[in-house]
Amino acid sequence: MVSLMVFFALLSSGAATAAAPVALAGRPFLAYPGDLIELNGSESADPDGDAITAWAWSQVGGPAVALEATGGPRPRFQVDEPGTYSIELVVGAGGETSAPDVVDIIVVAPDAGSRYQAEAGGCATPVGAGGLVGLFLGLFALIPRRRR
Secondary structure, eight states: OHHHHHHHHHHHHTOOOOOOOBOOOOOOEEEOTTOEEEOOOTTOBOTTOOOOOEEEEEEEESSOOOOBOTTSSOOEEEOOSSEEEEEEEEEEETTEEOOOEEEEEEEOOTTTTTSOEEOTTSOEEOOGGGHHHHHHHHHHHTSOOOOO
16 A cells, blocks of 8 residues: 555655657668768657757768768768668757667769679679679569469
8 A cells, every 4th residue: 555655655646757758860871982962860859859969970881081060960061981881870859868869871882783793502693784783683683473
């Protein structure tokens, strides 16, 4: 009976804990050297309904880049070389700070899909001038089709 009274007292006093906001740095994607990358953290939200008032972007992996506009939802940077660039986002709202969320940007050389690609079993397949698109179309052709 005492624990029920304590529980009721906590409910009636309005002592609720604020939930931390949730950072959403975006989905991973592919890019090419020389591309200007703009990330989008505007999907970040606070479960309590507080407005996101602070964005903190930082690089946590990959070749070094110069991040611009890191105090807002859409930072930018240019990638100069192939590699995986990992960028972290932490947001703040209502006096609370989110857990970090990381987005990966995979930068590939422009001719990465046009070389001979080694496959399992020691075979090599020419991908041709279609690049990565040609590779995916070629793989699509290998999917068995239903016979009528």
